[in-house]
Amino acid sequence: MKVTFSADELAFRDEVRQFFAEAYPADILDKNNRGIPLTRDDMIRSQKALHDKGWAGVNWPVEYGGTGWTPVQKYIFAIEMAEANVPAMVPFGLSMVGPVVYTFGDEAQKERFLPDILASDVWWCQGYSEPGSGSDLASLKTRADLAGDHYIVNGTKTWTTLGQYADWIFILARTNTDVARRQEGISFLLVDMSTPGVSVKPIITIEGDHEVNEVHFENVKVPIGNLVGEEGKGWTYGKVLLQHERANIAGVAESWYRLRKLKEQAGRSVRGAEPLSADRNFMRKLAEVEVELRALEYTELRTLAAVASGKAPGPESSILKIKGTEVQQAIDALYMEAAGYYALPFVQAQYEPDFAGEPVGEGAETQTSLKYFNFRKASIYGGSNEIQKNIISKHVLGL
Amino acid sequence: MDFSLNEIQLMLADSIDKFLENDYDFDTRQEHAGSDRGYSTEVWQTFAELGWTAVPFSEEDGGFDGGPIDLMVVMERFGRGLVVEPYLANIVLAGGILKRAASAEQKADWLTSIIGGELQAALAFVEPQGRYDLSDITTTAAKDGDDWVLSGHKGYVLNGRNADLIVVPARTSGDRRDEDGISLFAVRADSDGLKVRDYPTVDGHQAAELELEGVSADIIGAEGEGFAALQATIDEATLAVCAEAVGIMQVMKDKTIEYSKNRVQFGVPIGSFQALQHRMVDMLTDCEQARSLLMWATMVNAAEQDDARRAISAIKYKIGTTGRRVGEEAVQLHGGMGVTWELDIAHYFKRLIAIGQIFGNADWHLDILAA
Numbered sequence: 001m002k003v004t005f006s007a008d009e010l011a012f013r014d015e016v017r018q019f020f021a022e023a024y025p026a027d028i029l030d031k032n033n034r035g036i037p038l039t040r041d042d043m044i045r046s047q048k049a050l051h052d053k054g055w056a057g058v059n060w061p062v063e064y065g066g067t068g069w070t071p072v073q074k075y076i077f078a079i080e081m082a083e084a085n086v087p088a089m090v091p092f093g094l095s096m097v098g099p100v101v102y103t104f105g106d107e108a109q110k111e112r113f114l115p116d117i118l119a120s121d122v123w124w125c126q127g128y129s130e131p132g133s134g135s136d137l138a139s140l141k142t143r144a145d146l147a148g149d150h151y152i153v154n155g156t157k158t159w160t161t162l163g164q165y166a167d168w169i170f171i172l173a174r175t176n177t178d179v180a181r182r183q184e185g186i187s188f189l190l191v192d193m194s195t196p197g198v199s200v201k202p203i204i205t206i207e208g209d210h211e212v213n214e215v216h217f218e219n220v221k222v223p224i225g226n227l228v229g230e231e232g233k234g235w236t237y238g239k240v241l242l243q244h245e246r247a248n249i250a251g252v253a254e255s256w257y258r259l260r261k262l263k264e265q266a267g268r269s270v271r272g273a274e275p276l277s278a279d280r281n282f283m284r285k286l287a288e289v290e291v292e293l294r295a296l297e298y299t300e301l302r303t304l305a306a307v308a309s310g311k312a313p314g315p316e317s318s319i320l321k322i323k324g325t326e327v328q329q330a331i332d333a334l335y336m337e338a339a340g341y342y343a344l345p346f347v348q349a350q351y352e353p354d355f356a357g358e359p360v361g362e363g364a365e366t367q368t369s370l371k372y373f374n375f376r377k378a379s380i381y382g383g384s385n386e387i388q389k390n391i392i393s394k395h396v397l398g399l
Numbered sequence: 400m401d402f403s404l405n406e407i408q409l410m411l412a413d414s415i416d417k418f419l420e421n422d423y424d425f426d427t428r429q430e431h432a433g434s435d436r437g438y439s440t441e442v443w444q445t446f447a448e449l450g451w452t453a454v455p456f457s458e459e460d461g462g463f464d465g466g467p468i469d470l471m472v473v474m475e476r477f478g479r480g481l482v483v484e485p486y487l488a489n490i491v492l493a494g495g496i497l498k499r500a501a502s503a504e505q506k507a508d509w510l511t512s513i514i515g516g517e518l519q520a521a522l523a524f525v526e527p528q529g530r531y532d533l534s535d536i537t538t539t540a541a542k543d544g545d546d547w548v549l550s551g552h553k554g555y556v557l558n559g560r561n562a563d564l565i566v567v568p569a570r571t572s573g574d575r576r577d578e579d580g581i582s583l584f585a586v587r588a589d590s591d592g593l594k595v596r597d598y599p600t601v602d603g604h605q606a607a608e609l610e611l612e613g614v615s616a617d618i619i620g621a622e623g624e625g626f627a628a629l630q631a632t633i634d635e636a637t638l639a640v641c642a643e644a645v646g647i648m649q650v651m652k653d654k655t656i657e658y659s660k661n662r663v664q665f666g667v668p669i670g671s672f673q674a675l676q677h678r679m680v681d682m683l684t685d686c687e688q689a690r691s692l693l694m695w696a697t698m699v700n701a702a703e704q705d706d707a708r709r710a711i712s713a714i715k716y717k718i719g720t721t722g723r724r725v726g727e728e729a730v731q732l733h734g735g736m737g738v739t740w741e742l743d744i745a746h747y748f749k750r751l752i753a754i755g756q757i758f759g760n761a762d763w764h765l766d767i768l769a770a
């Protein structure tokens with residue numbers, strides 16, 4: 001057992017650090033540091049910068065253009081990316097549909113979709129949840145009825161993150177209702193959002209932003225070639241995807257960055273107040289989160305090491321989702337508490353690039369409550385934390 | 400970055416596993432704990448013969464040259480087996496302070512016999528008024544000609560009942576709570592002026608209160624400079640009991656899950672109730688998080704990194720909080736059986752709680768981390 005990096009790993013770390021300092025678009029980092037919302041174009045440029053370096057497919061196999069990195073390299077990359085405050089990659093293409101296509105898709109699908117996903121030339125979104133199917137996802141009602149060489153899709157998907165930017169959507173739809181188990185008869189389909197009958201309606205979330213959507217399908221024609229794998233096996237593919245999603249959901253590197261920044265902030269006087277570091281209660285809460293995060297970091301590293309030795313990321317990755325979101329939410333709450341009164345002004349316009357007025361609060365202080373409110377989603381999405389506990393209970397504890 | 404044990408550590412782990420499986424079931428443990436000495440001298444000899452008592456000592460001192468990881472391997476397994484033999488008191492505490500501070504001659508006299516299993520020893524690191532502050536020492540040592548003479552009171556001296564040699568930190572200069580001016584002394588258990596009031600502890604171990612009135616003693620190390628060795632020894636011991644606690648937590652979690660599959664109420668196993676399932680998932684998560692933190696803290700200490708002491712506070716805080724929670728949940732889910740003397744769960748729980756109480760509780764270590 002050892003905690004230190006090898007010389008090669010240290011050299012890799014320097015390379016990543018240097019890349020973010022010198023070759024990555026500085027204007028995007030500047031926006032991110034100032035709390036200015038990123039545009040669709042910013043996010044694409046960010047990912048393209050990584051792609052140009054060959055670093056977009058972090059978890060992808062080399063044969064499909066992935067990095068082929070070791071778990072430790074991936075860990076170093078995540079830490080350096082967070083420390084440089086580089087925006088997280090949009091997961092729907094690179095982390096979700098990509099792995100499903102290269103694992104279960106046919107050669108034509110791989111050729112057609114993977115290069116565009118890797119290059120961020122096509123923006124993907126996820127169509128899983130429905131208004132009537134949240135935690136009970138297998139109850140989904142969106143139908144895909146075979147009619148000759150295409151499916152006719154009807155139904156509604158919801159909580160579709162950044163669907164307003166998306167070119168394509170991957171969906172789980174029911175292709176067969178005459179099945180013994182509800183999980184059977186569900187298929188994994190790739191749908192071009194510009195197909196007639198697809199419409200996107202915004203859902204404004206608690207903090208006032210347009211981040212998620214409802215996507216409606218009305219007699220949408222989807223070519224049969226857009227079915228991934230076998231008809232009726234979509235549930236299995238979707239579960240694999242969810243495990244990938246959960247493994248990446250812990251957000252350890254981002255949490256370290258945010259906790260470190262919060263500590264720095266606590267050591268400074270804001271508006272002439274005594275620094276928060278003199279507040280024992282606050283510092284104790286900070287320390288509690290730090291311990292939990294350190295434990296989570298090593299739980300994730302242990303999981304990655306197990307994967308590297310040939311085991312798939314299994315149900316135990318559910319632990320990472322639960323703990324990761326708990327830590328994220330605890331940090332959000334601490335930022336909000338640190339801001340005091342100045343967590344409360346609802347002044348999003350001052351974070352627009354063209355804002356010319358007098359801003360309220362220091363730095364991004366007034367965004368802390370909005371971030372807190374927004375991130376209540378974390379323990380709900382990706383399979384709520386209660387669903388994660390059901391999964392662990394059944395598949396790990398055997399109850 | 401590597402989480403695997405090396406070949407020697409795997410062999411060590413394997414030999415302890417075999418011993419626990421074949422020779423140390425719960426009834427045997429209870430028998431040892433309830434015996435006159437509170438442990439089995441025969442088992443202690445076995446530990447010495449198998450080389451386990453040599454683990455945390457350098458080859459030069461006659462040891463196995465093990466570091467924090469080797470000690471973790473031993474203690475985690477002793478936790479799983481609920482081993483009551485005084486490994487912590489003899490090897491980690493008394494042996495730990497001697498290996499750091501004693502002269503070559505003193506080591507030859509004492510350390511060699513401790514490793515050999517012939518000498519029972521203790522370290523008196525607690526004073527009744529000191530709570531968890533190691534430097535809060537009012538026991539005094541004064542020169543009487545060439546001799547040192549000690550007076551004062553020491554509390555919770557682990558293995559105090561059986562120790563023939565007790566290492567006693569005492570003040571040779573400075574004020575209460577000064578780190579400077581603390582010296583280390585070797586006191587013979589049969590010394591004039593030493594009163595030993597021994598007692599069993601709730602976790603099946605045993606300890607003693609010491610009253611020293613003009614007790615003659617030999618100094619260990621340089622006068623007034625004993626604190627660093629004392630602190631380093633307690634740090635090593637803290638990490639060691641955290642490994643023991645992680646072993647205990649795992650057993651309590653596993654036994655609880657097993658019990659919930661077999662205990663039938665309302666016509667079904669109680670493990671089929673979601674209200675209990677989620678609590679057992681929390682126990683699993685707590686166990687995994689504690690194990691991760693233990694591995695990190697142990698590796699950081701093995702590498703002697705700058706944050707080594709903070710890492711110890713982090714894992715001790717974790718054990719004091721989530722360790723206790725796992726223990727309480729295990730008892731709760733065992734229902735009435737969980738609070739019987741008969742069931743092993745109760746005794747694992749008591750040891751886990753005892754570990755939370757010693758070497759600084761959760762609040763003590765959280766304050767260190769928050770400073």
